[in-house]
Amino acid sequence: AQTVTQSQPEMSVQEAETVTLSCTYDTSESDYYLFWYKQPPSRQMILVIRQEAYKQQNATENRFSVNFQKAAKSFSLKISDSQLGDAAMYFCAYRSQTSGSRLTFGEGTQLTVNP
Amino acid sequence: DTGVSQNPRHKITKRGQNVTFRCDPISEHNRLYWYRQTLGQGPEFLTYFQNEAQLEKSRLLSDRFSAERPKGSFSTLEIQRTEQGDSAMYLCASIEGLGGWEQFFGPGTRLTVL
Numbered sequence: 747a748q749t750v751t752q753s754q755p756e757m758s759v760q761e762a763e764t765v766t767l768s769c770t771y772d773t774s775e776s777d778y779y780l781f782w783y784k785q786p787p788s789r790q791m792i793l794v795i796r797q798e799a800y801k802q803q804n805a806t807e808n809r810f811s812v813n814f815q816k817a818a819k820s821f822s823l824k825i826s827d828s829q830l831g832d833a834a835m836y837f838c839a840y841r842s843q844t845s846g847s848r849l850t851f852g853e854g855t856q857l858t859v860n861p
Numbered sequence: 862d863t864g865v866s867q868n869p870r871h872k873i874t875k876r877g878q879n880v881t882f883r884c885d886p887i888s889e890h891n892r893l894y895w896y897r898q899t900l901g902q903g904p905e906f907l908t909y910f911q912n913e914a915q916l917e918k919s920r921l922l923s924d925r926f927s928a929e930r931p932k933g934s935f936s937t938l939e940i941q942r943t944e945q946g947d948s949a950m951y952l953c954a955s956i957e958g959l960g961g962w963e964q965f966f967g968p969g970t971r972l973t974v975l
Contacts, residue, residue, distance in 0.1 A: 750903075779962065790865075791904075791952070791966040837903050846917050847956060848894060849964060851903030 748773045750840050752852035759828045760860050766813075767823045767855045769838030779841040780814065781849070782823045786834040794836070797821065825857075833859045865967035867953050873973045874943055881939045882970045886955030893936050894964060895928055896952040897921065904952055910936060943974045 750771045759765035771780070782794040797805045797814050805812050809829075813822045825832055838852040866885045874880050886893050891912050896904035907926070908918045912933035922928075925943075930936040940947055950971050954964040 752903075783966075790968045793963055796962070839903075841962075846909055846911075847892065847962070847964070848906040848909055848917065849896075849904070850906070854901070854903050 748775075748778075748840050748842065748850050750838050750850050750852035752838055752855050754855045755853070756856045756858070758858040758860060759825070761828055761830060763828055764824060764826045765828055765857065767825075767836055767838075767857070769821045769823070769852055771819050771821065771838070771840050771852075773819070773840065773842075775842055775844075777843045779843075780812075780821045781839040781841065782810070782812070783837045783839055783851075784832075784834045785837065785854075791837070795823065828859050830859050830861060833857055865953055865955055865965050867951075867967040867970050869970060870968060871971050871973075873975065875975050876943055876945060878943055879939065879941045880943060880972060881937055882951055882972075883935055883937050884953030884967060885935045886953070887957070887965055888934075890955035890957050890961070890965070891933065892956040892958075892961070893930060894954040894956075895936070895938055896954065898950040898952055898969070899948075907938075907951075940972075943972075945974050948972055948974045 778799045780797045783791045784794050785791045795807045809826045811824045835854045837854045839849040868883045894909040895907040898904040910930040925941045928938045950969040952969045953967040
């Protein structure tokens, strides 16, 4: 079974600075997807960014980018120019190609953005 | 389209009572997922449907839990004889068709069992 680990329960960053959230995962599969989801307080979960395992190029979405290290099974999220609205719980998630698209989530990292 | 909706948003019940939650996915999304999220943890997969067929159930889904999606549109999740350990946020998500990849989540139903 796949597992996802986020070793940073809490992180904080100053507004306009850069922060990196860590995620590692364990799988025996070679083809899969990885995601970062954002869950603001009392609001629904939204997708931040995704990465296909077969792509070597790291995904980027505006201020959000990932560092995908397939051999190391590492998938970190970098948030540049942090904004107050980035404050939320961030979840790393894994999706197998063969599991019917269900997601396996990590424990989450609570990100605080200080003005 | 207003996205995935879930009702009720909050439910408080006494131990031993039955509760039912409803999820309305985005229209024409034929795959629907249920997750459970306890405080301070990531969501855990419970079950999923493709149209009206329930294709996978987690070991977390004890026999007190039952989910349905009778017409391939909305889904219900029922918990019988609730226990305090059932207190959690129950999340629903849907995906568009066979080629879709992004799960769109609803706001969740927060269950408190007293």
